[in-house]
Amino acid sequence: MTRVVPRPANVIVGAGLVEAREARNLSLRNVAKRAKISPGALSYYEWGGSAPSVATAAMLLGILEAPVAVRNHLLDLVARAQERNFVACTERELHLLRTGYEQLAFRVCEWSPTLFPSALRTSTYAQALHESRLLSFDITPRSIIPGKRVRAPDDNQRGRAFRRETEPRRTFLIGEAATRPDACTSDVLRDQIEEVGMLQSLLDVSVDFVPASACAPGLVEPFTLYEDQQRAIAAAVPHRNGAIFFTDPETVKRYQKAAQHLRSSVVNHAWT
Known part of the structure; x- marks a missing residue:
């Protein structure tokens, strides 16, 4: 069902x-x-x-x-x-939509083609981005450390919707361009890469490296895909200082196919 x-x-x-x-x-x-x-x-x-x-x-x-x-x-x-689609322009709207779809998701996949995603950034890397003005669309600080999740009441009569009581599996797909010192010094970038390797070993997250050869022109825009165990349910893409959240099936399916392509192209053990 x-x-x-x-x-x-x-x-x-x-x-x-x-x-x-x-x-x-x-x-x-x-x-x-x-x-x-x-x-x-x-x-x-x-x-x-x-x-x-x-x-x-x-x-x-x-x-x-x-x-x-x-x-x-x-x-x-x-x-x-x-x-079905919504432009979130404020930090509050972004937070509520991310939290809402994360609670529905079994897996959250975030594609970052040119910069390390905000949830993984060291303070020095984030400062370098700020100074270079190469900021991503993500304006709301987030934590990837699992915490207590609020379970929404079920309504079995109206009932096919649900909330998960556990954290979704998180996958970060990072493009090769993010590993080049365009926005920071080599030392800052080296520390950032070491941080990614440490986080992946300590937390239940996957951080995968996608080579430039797998990044076709249509895959240069970052996006986040929310998936349950049956299908992709929503996607978010950057829009000025916010994001557009999509739930129409046709658009979400396109982002799901893009994520599948990227996941099939990852280089194993890139951070070790």
């Missing part, structure tokens, strides 16, 4: 409802009762399975006494609930 893939705007709306409810220290059942909807329906809204109607969303946000700015933002997103 095909599982539900939450659309990006719904992921942000759901997270906003959870934050507003927790800020008021209200239980899900209490809010559902006051809104005259079932706890299962509110649970489904909160993890992003679907969006409430504008009227229901307005009522929920009123009950939760959400600030006007939050209320207006979330209501705007409810109106975009059917959109």
Whole structure:
């Protein structure tokens, strides 16, 4: 049975409802009762399975006494609930979408053709990028160290969606161009490469080297692919200071094929 893939705007709306409810220290059942909807329906809204109607969303946000700015933002997103793709322009939107799709994913694959990804960067390498103005699209610091994951309530009646309780497997694919000292000194680059080898040995992540010969012109743009055990569910690509999140099947399938090609081209033991 095909599982539900939450659309990006719904992921942000759901997270906003959870934050507003927790800020008021209200239980899900209490809010559902006051809104005259079932706890299962509110649970489904909160993890992003679907969006409430504008009227229901307005009522929920009123009950939760959400600030006007939050209320207006979330209501705007409810109106975009059917959109499969979404441009995330703020750090908050990026964080909520990454977290949401990571919780659904069995594996997260990140392709970085020309720079080491932000989650793996040493402080000196990051500083060198800043000084050279060769910054990637990733403006939100992230950690790859596994931590406690929040399990969203299941709704078996509406039910094909799920959240994982464990960290997804992480694969970083790094292009050969990233190993050239274009943005930093040779010493900084050497320390960065040593850091990658250490992280791979200490953490449950894969960091693979992709030679330039495998990087066709269409593969020069970085992307992140989110996959469950059956299929790819979402992809994110850079856009100015943010990212575009795709969930339409045709686009996601293209990025899945690109990731499969890159994974088949890796050079083993490149960091040792």
